[in-house]
Amino acid sequence: MPLSVLYLIVPSYLAAAEIIKHATCEDIIEANRRYNLIQPYLEDALKAYPSSTIRRWRTQYQKALLIYGQGYLGLLPKHNNKGNRTPKIDSQTQEFMLDFIKEHYETPKQRRKIRVYESFVLACQTHDPPFKPPSRITFCHAIKQRSGHHQTRKRLGNRAAISEEPFYWELKQTTPRHGSRPFEIVHIDHTQIDIELVSSLESLTNCHIATNNSIHQNLGRPWATFMVDAYSRRILSVYLTFDEPSYRDCMMVIRICVARFGRFPQNIVVDNGKEFHSHYFEQLLASYTCTLKYRPPAHARFGSIVERLFGTANTQFIHELQGNTQIKRLHRKVTKSVSPERLAIWTLEELYSAFCEWAYSVYDQRLHPALGTSPCDAFVTGLATGGSRLHRRVAYDELFQILTLPAPDQRKRKVQPGKGVKIHNIYYWADVFRDPEIEKSMLWVRYDPWNAGIAYALAQGQWVKCISSYYQYFQGRSEKEIRLASAELNQRQRNYGRKLTINDRELVEFLNSKFAQEGAILKQRLRDTEHDKVHKIIQNNLITEPKLNLAEFAAEENNDCLGDDSTNEGKNCETISNLTAYITETLEYYGEF
Known part of the structure; x- marks a missing residue:
């Protein structure tokens, strides 16, 4: 191909691509209609004399065919080029309008557009020399063009403008946002569960309270503390209590995590709650070389993993129980017959047992939409990929329990x-x-x-x-x-x-004395009695966890496999298969690989 022809083709191709880029869906539909009308005349299939419109479209088609090499581009309507597109107001009025919007609309007063426009018209009339004010539509359009993070921050404050902050891309697309292995990044946070609880009959008896009319004494809504692995989304530990979030809850979830897996996280991400700024909490993490990271204030997306888990726990589990507080969102429709306080039947001990079963069994084995697999499978795969990391092991002994005390x-x-x-x-x-x-x-x-x-x-x-x-x-x-x-x-x-x-x-x-058998002290005593039952459940689960001696298992396996008794061959193989499945499940539970 000659070089001169190549120089003509490249600019025409770029121009054709630019026209296609700015063509809207309506323009393409109109061009298709016109093309269907002129197609018979292009092929000389009809000898009838075409109308002026048809001739014009055919001329545009042939001209675009010579210029761009595609006649179809000539049939695209150019509505955006029609009319006078230049501003109708002069530059001084335009500048005065923008300054007026900055000073009177973008303020914490949050004035309405129509009121600001009325003040703007009056300001234009009293200006020396006076300006001709633009229309209200033009004024509102100028406000809309300035909308975004900067305008929202001026009118509603920094926290309201967080959702409109510009998005920052990661340094590398291959950089994982939630770590590359389990226990690398762990989130801890608290939430108040949507359910009302009552005291048990045993608690009332221990506190020397008459059980005639107080069997269903309401103790309020409990708080749940979650410890979630960011890589696998697996719930490492969960703890329920009636007390508001404090260092006690942080210490307890760490205890449960170490008791279940024998591992201490490498990085813990928390919000700026007062309980996370405790000296005891920071000292415990420093003792085990764990890095504490605080989320930026009011930026919930930095803790989206654990924040989303709160809603999942409520919708999938809590809202299926009697006494849940969903109806309290409709304040005016809450009557005595449907009040959660009257319908409450769950105690803290029963709820914690059921909650652990949901967190450690149901949620753990359910397909996670963000992972494409279950949290348990992602956790096991991550441990196999990242290694066992024996240097991160922590023994759940008396010294560790003392270090978790305040x-x-x-x-x-x-x-x-x-x-x-x-x-x-x-x-x-x-x-x-x-x-x-x-x-x-x-x-x-x-x-x-x-x-x-x-x-x-x-x-x-x-x-x-x-x-x-x-x-x-x-x-x-x-x-x-x-x-x-x-x-x-x-x-x-x-x-x-x-x-x-x-x-x-x-x-x-x-x-x-009798003074301690009433009021806040009595209610706290009932709550503490329920807490003791939860602690017993935790301790019993920790004590009864299956411990497997790998050396004994290997010896038994070798003896069974080396035996010459052919009659027991099938039985031995089946036994070994069962033991292998058992050890695999146990090691996956403890994170041993």
Whole structure:
């Protein structure tokens, strides 16, 4: 092909592509209609004299055929080029209108467009020299052209404009957003579940409450704490409690995770809640070389994995139970007969058992739409790909449980001779405190937030268990109940002008008095009784988890396979097959590969 012809073809091709690019669907439909009309005349099939419109379309077709090499382009209507497209207002008026929009519309007042336009017309008339105001449609169109993140931030604030922020692409398309293996990125968050719970008959009996009319005493909605693996979307641990989110919930989900899998996450992503800024929580993560990452405030999409799980748990499980609070969204339609408080029948113990079964069995085996497989299969595949990483193993022993316990405000307490250390107005004693070198010294201490009867002190290089002098009264009572009782007792002493410091004896007498059998203290006592049942479920599950001795299993397998008894050959093979399936399932459960 000659070079001169090539120079003519390339520009014509680019121009043809530009025309096709700007053609709308309506333009293509119209061009098809015109082409069907002129096609007989192009082929000279009809000898009738064409009309002027047909001749014009045919001329446009032939001209486009010579210029672009495609006659079809000449049939595309050019409606966008019709009319006078130049602005009808001068540049000064245009600039004045934009400045007026910035100063009077894009403000926190959130004025309506019509009111701002009325003020704009008046401003144009009083301007020196006066301007001719444009129409209201033109003014509203100018406002619409400025819409977006900048305008929303000026009118509604930074938080409302988050959804309109510009999208930033990742550095590389191959970079995984949620990690490349299990336990690399883990999310922890809390939510209040949509269901009302009641106290059990056993809890009422333990709290010495008459069960005639209080069997269905309502305890409110529980809080759920989830720990989710970002790579596989698997729920590593879940915990239910009546108390508002605190460091206790964070410590408990980490305990459950370590007990189930024997692994500690590499990175934990949390929001900016007060409980995640606890010194105990940060110290625990630092002890196991875990990186703590905070999500940007009000950016829920950074925690979309766990946030989406909240809705899934409610819709797939909680909303199927009696006593759920869906109807409370319709405030005016809630009557006494359909009130969730009256329909509630679930206790915290029963709900936690059912919730664990849903989280660890049903949800774990169900197909996840974002993965194309179940969370369990994705978790197992990720562990096989990423390796076992034995250096990340964590033993669920007494030391780990002590490290998950909180410390008092100053973290250290002075050993008082003959009394011990004082935590939350309660003295704790251990035999090691008799040592003259330890008396009157400052020791690091920790306390059990669910059992005020015991505490721990770091003495002589090891953690020592300390018992309260009134252990039989403080056993099983939570830190929150002790704080409520102390605050109530302090208030009563202030009313009578007494001293503001209380001792453990006064605290015991108040807890055993009738004043502690009512109000917030009674409700907290009932809740703590339900919490104890949940903790027993957790401990029992941890104790009864199947432990498999790999050496014994290998020896038994070799003995069975090397045997010469042909009659037992089929039985042995079947046994080995069953054991192999069992060990595979067990190792997948614990993350052992």
